[in-house]
Structures are given as structure tokens and as C-alpha cells.
Amino acid sequence: MKTAPRHHPPHRPRRRRTTRATAAGLVGALVTTVTATALTTAAATVPTASAAAAQPGDVVLAETFDDGELPAGWNPVLGDWTVRDGRLVGDAPDGSAPARITFGEPVENYRLDATLRFEDVDNASRWAGAILDVAPDGAVPWWQSILRSTTTAGNGVEIAQRTAANGWNVPYTGSAATDAATGRDVQLSVEVQGADVTSSIDGTPVLEGRIDRTDDGVLGFVLAGATVSIDDVTVTEIEPASWVGDDGELPVTVAHRGYSSVAPENTLAAYASAMRTGAEYVEIDVHTTADGVPVVSHDQTVDRTTDGTGDVALLPSSYLTGLDAGSWFSPAFAAEPLPTFADMLDLMDTGASTMLLEIKGPETSAEVERVVDMIVDAGLEDRVVLQSFDVDALRAAREHAPQIPRGLLRGTLDADPVATAKDLGAVMYNPSANALATRPSVIGDLNAAGIAVMPYTVDSAADWARLTEAGVDGIITNRAGAFIGWKEAQGQVVGPAPAPEPTVAVVSPAEGAEVERGGSVVLAASATDADDVTLTLDGETVENGAVVPAADLALGEHTVVATATGEGGEATAERTVVVTVTAEGLRSRIAAQDVSALQLVLLLGAVDHERWSTLELFVERYVDDEATVERLVEEIDHLAGR
Known part of the structure; x- marks a missing residue:
């Protein structure tokens, strides 16, 4: 069964999706609505463009049910489906499996408009709506966008999945301003761009989400415990989504090395946590082993994040996959393996987040091609963006699989970022946040060229606010959940926002670490939303990043305390380290x-x-x-x- 990220409350400011509608797409949809309305006065079934050949703005299906019978190509799967009084009528008694009917051809980017009316409901929790991607025979699994007659309820609208096991996965719920009730026409509109979905009722967006897509999935209607009539069904091809966000939208969340503030970086646990928290993108890093197996690790060596040692490029995969990549972070993650890239592809297929994959340089063209082939073989080209500091790696990827989008990482800004990105065919230009601060005007230049900007690595609320105001399209952060929460809060703040509370963490030494008398103790802390950070060792102040010879310390336990102070208050963190002798x-x-x-x-x-x-x-x-x-x-x- 595939799962998706937890929902976000529908009243939040409209967040930027992984891909977004363009102005041309909205114009196309508007033209389509007018065109479809005119056409329906002339005929019940409107001749339309083939979905395979359609262009944005083309009507690929329009049906008014004026002929008095089910149109050709409409396939009742379950329940009673008839045409009466110029409307499609479906009936599904309470307690039965969802009644459904399928129709149309596969369309990747579309808007489905329909007039829907609850004629009768068995109870207030019954529902009806559109199926967004389903096998032509109506078999499970499928995704749907539905509403209840009591649309104002907390779950009055949903984007949900009927799983392959005939169960429910309901990651997105919300409510509308008024009830659909019974006997009243409501206008249901669902815009689908790739995996991104926006549902609207009577012209007002009520819910967003992400769904899984299939190559041959068609559309349908579905209902349970209700009798529902449907009319004026129009399916319109819309613009492919743009990487650049609309004005006023909040940046998408890019979970850096997975949700790396709560789980060890670049592990399956970190990736799964990032998907569960609702991050639109999950960023990871890939290296190639001595025997040609792509594995997920940031550093060239495994010394920092595993119990092993050595250069990834010089070690066999059999050694690397047996390492413990979690204990360094917390005993709770003991035995968490260093994953192969294949492991990560399998995991990402259980959620809806897009992978932002950094190819660590230098990789050979053959090594880049191997990674690209794995993505293609998994059928995930539309859910991966390749990025790298290494322009040769990006060129190799472009040559081998141009259909996979690419992003350019930069530690400093190019003299002409637009020209550099265009030369590589990059859809993203992702610089360090510090570099971007020196010339934020490049954001507008890049966006005007259709190139998104997602700076790294940004962990404080103050910086989130600054970069959002500057207009970035996404933010790469270790604190994915906190950033999502911060975005949620933007729609709830009245008056000036309170100063965020600082956070602080001792990053070295590790909790309970033992240091041999001949070694040294590195003392370091990281903080967010802080004006000042102080470190003490056994009550004595030391500099952040100080290296203290263990020979200068007594044998036994020592206490490290980090204190962060800022406008929003004070935070402390404590670690212990043991000096021992062997x-x-x-x-x-x-x-x-x-x-x-x-x-x-x-x-x-x-x-x-x-x-x-x-x-x-x-x-x-x-x-x-x-x-x-x-x-x-x-x-x-x-x-x-x-």
C-alpha cells in the first residue's frame, strides 16, 4: 500500500507545490470553461481533442448527458449508474463498496469540472466525488477527491486513496465554508498537475495534496451511501506545472538529507520521516562504491556517520551496507543501515515527496548514467530532480536522460546565474543562503527565466522569513517539520509575529562519548534564532569549536552545556563526555x-x-x-x- 504525507490544514496560506500552475494554464482553463459552455448548447457529447495530442487549453472531454443514455466509453464498475433528466445518476446503498464509473483517457495535467448534487444520503457522513487516477477497469488502487453533504465538517472534503488492499489512506482532509447539503448543485473542480492536486468547490480552493500517478490511469466518479446526480462534465488540458512559484505562495519544504534533525541523515529513517511530515522534496546524496553500487552518503568517507572508516569510492558495497549509520546520532537508531540508492528508490515509492538527488562529484559519466538508469527503470523520472555542484555530472545526466530535470548547486553566485543555468538546462539554481544574501536580486532574474531558487541550508525562523520575503521557491532545511509548522503559523498570526524561541544543540561530543586520554574533545554547538551562543565545560567557558586535549582533563565524566540567547528567550542543551584510559x-x-x-x-x-x-x-x-x-x-x- 502506498502512503502519502500527513495533511496540512486547508486554511493555511496556499503553499507552493512541487510544481505549480502557470498564468497561461489559468487562462487556458478559463477559455476552456467558456468554450465548453458554448459547446454544450449545441450537442450533448462534444467532439474533443485526443488526450495524447491535446495542448493546454484544449477540451479533451465534455459531456452533458442530454442523449438520455450512458455515453460511449463510460464504464460502470459498481453500483447503479443511469442517465435521467439530462444528468448522470449514481446510487450506492450504505454499507456497500464504493460505487464508481470510469471514463476518459490518461491525461497528466488536467482540470476536471463537474456539477454535482446530492439527491439523497443515508447519513451525514456519506460522500461523492471524482476519481483522479484509476485503472480503466476501475480496480484498486485509486485516488479520489470527494466531498460530503456536510461539507463544513472537519473532514467535509478529502483527497484520499483506496489502497490495493481495499483499505483507506486519507492523508488530506479539510472543510468548506458552506454545506453542499441535498438538492443543491455545487461546482466541483479538481486541478491535477503531475502528482499535485487542488480541489475547489463553487470556485473556492478548499484542499491541496499529492497523489500517486500511473501511466494508464483514467478518470471517474465515485460515491458511497448516497444517490448523486452529475452534469456538465468537462476535462481540460492545462499547462504543465512550473518550477517557479506564484507570487504570495510560501516556499516548498526541502528536507535536507531527509528529516535530519530527528533522524540520522541520509538514512531510510530520515527519508521516511521527511515524507511523513509533509515535505514536498526530500534531498539526499549519492556516491558510487568501488564495485559500482550507488549508495546514499554525504561525505566522501564514512567515518563521521557510521561505525566504519574509509573512502566510499574505495570500499565494496558489501562492507558499506553492513555499517551502523544510526548510533552516532542516537542509540534509538542503532543498527540503522547505510542505504543503497536502490533501497531509497523503493522507499520513496511508498510516499508522494519528490527526491532532490545530489550527485556528489567527481563521478564518472558511467557512474552518473548508472544512477540515472536506476531512476528510469523504477519509473520515477517525474519524481526526481538531479542536482550537483559538478557541472560535468549534470551534463552527463542531461545527455543520458534529458527527461529528468536538473538543478545546479552553488557555493557562490555566478556572474550571470541565468546564463549558467540555461547553459546546463537547469530548472533550479540552488545556492547557499549566505551567497544568495549578497545579491538577492538574482531570484527575480532566475524566476523570470522559469528557473526556481532553493537555497541551502536554512534552519532559523528569522532566515525563513527573510528568504520568503525575498521570493525564493523552496528552502532546504534540516528542520523540515519546524519549517512546515512555521508556514502553517503564517496564516494564523494577527499583528506582528512574536520573536521565535531560540533552539540549541550540542553537536559534539556525542552524548555519553568516551574519549581516550591521548585523544581530544571537540566542543561545538549549533543554534537557531539566537544572537549569542556560549559553551561551558565543567562550568568553564570555552569557544564554540574548541579542541581540548583529553590529557588536560581528569579521568571520568565531564559536562558540556550550550546556552543560546535571542530575542525570543533562552535555550540550553547539555551533554556528558567521559575521559578514560586504555x-x-x-x-x-x-x-x-x-x-x-x-x-x-x-x-x-x-x-x-x-x-x-x-x-x-x-x-x-x-x-x-x-x-x-x-x-x-x-x-x-x-x-x-x-
């Missing part, structure tokens, strides 16, 4: 002492045989520096359990 570490420190060869043999022999009392005696006798003797004796006592 026999191997002690041996290396003794081996570095300035002693004779015979003395060194005696010292190391005592370590190897764990003769701690003898070792302590030798250290006090052979090592000259008193501070060193004191530290080594402390370590010996620790190993001896004294």
Missing part, C-alpha cells in the same frame, strides 16, 4: 617517553602483562618529568581499578 593508549604514551632502550622494554613489558604495581614503580624510577609521572600514575591506578 592499555593501548597508555602503552603509546609510555613508548613516547625519553628513556633508555632497556628501560622502555621493562616499561612496555609491564603494560603488556598488566603488572600495574610494577609499572608504577618503573614509571616513578625511569621518567624524569614530575607532571608526566603524576599523569601516568593516575592512568595506571585507573586501569588497576584503584
